[in-house]
Amino acid sequence: MKRIDIHVHLHMDDPLMDRHVEQAGEKGVTALLVHAVPNDICPPLGDNEHVLAAMRKHPGVVFGSMQIDLRRGAALCVETVRHWAGEGFKCVKMYPNLGFDPADPRHDPVWAEIEARGLLCLPHCGYIQISPIYPTMSLTSLTASPFHFERAARMFPGIHFIMAHFGGAATYLETLVLCQRLANFHADCTPGQGTWVWKCRLPGIEDMPFDHFLWGTDAGPEAIDGSAAFWDGTFDDLGVAAEDRQRFYYDNAAALLAVG
Numbered sequence: 454m455k456r457i458d459i460h461v462h463l464h465m466d467d468p469l470m471d472r473h474v475e476q477a478g479e480k481g482v483t484a485l486l487v488h489a490v491p492n493d494i495c496p497p498l499g500d501n502e503h504v505l506a507a508m509r510k511h512p513g514v515v516f517g518s519m520q521i522d523l524r525r526g527a528a529l530c531v532e533t534v535r536h537w538a539g540e541g542f543k544c545v546k547m548y549p550n551l552g553f554d555p556a557d558p559r560h561d562p563v564w565a566e567i568e569a570r571g572l573l574c575l576p577h578c579g580y581i582q583i584s585p586i587y588p589t590m591s592l593t594s595l596t597a598s599p600f601h602f603e604r605a606a607r608m609f610p611g612i613h614f615i616m617a618h619f620g621g622a623a624t625y626l627e628t629l630v631l632c633q634r635l636a637n638f639h640a641d642c643t644p645g646q647g648t649w650v651w652k653c654r655l656p657g658i659e660d661m662p663f664d665h666f667l668w669g670t671d672a673g674p675e676a677i678d679g680s681a682a683f684w685d686g687t688f689d690d691l692g693v694a695a696e697d698r699q700r701f702y703y704d705n706a707a708a709l710l711a712v713g
């Protein structure tokens with residue numbers, strides 16, 4: 454089965470993602486949405502300029518997702534979005550755990566720019582692990598939940614939001630509420646929280662609309678087989694139809710990334 458991995462990162466030991474692209478391709482993964490991270494606080498992972506280099510090396514396979522930090526203010530973030538969108542990035546990644554509230558109206562110019570550029574937004578949700586070299590860094594899960602993106606999703610319906618990690622372990626019900634109601638609200642299944650919710654068969658998951666649910670690994674290509682085995686087994690157990698699996702593994706992501 455063809456698959457698109459909606460959530461991976463660039464590891465600096467594979468700087469142009471040659472190894473990742475080759476091994477993923479051998480396993481039927483035809484496209485990767487690669488999310489930049491702030492390289493100053495997560496040194497082993499690539500920032501916007503690293504992702505751009507991999508995009509240029511692997512056009513049509515590596516799709517870029519720029520990271521922005523809303524603490525820097527709307528004017529600077531609008532410039533950042535404009536710049537990287539101009540380089541061909543398809544998505545915006547953000548980490549509200551750093552200490553901003555995505556629902557704050559001060560960020561509206563940034564959402565307007567993201568919408569005008571036709572970009573997706575895949576925010577980190579739930580608990581976050583950042584480099585162990587900063588053990589006391591100011592981080593919180595409070596602002597990293599799906600309800601914090603509801604306002605922007607309602608006011609800027611042209612932006613498709615994808616909640617990473619199924620919206621977080623404790624807040625997955627917010628994901629279910631919004632994915633059932635908003636056409637532009639989606640979630641990925643990535644570990645640990647996104648996988649954990651399904652592994653535990655937590656209440657309500659049977660009502661997740663599969664046209665809003667996307668496969669991803671948040672890992673290197675060595676994780677692909679194990680991830681596919683976990684989800685195939687979970688879907689067998691839950692009686693998920695073949696068409697819904699096809700949406701989950703490929704069709705939903707292909708539509709959002711506009712790939713054939």
Ligand SMILES: [Zn+2]
Nearest residue numbers: 460461462671
């Ligand atoms: Zn990630």
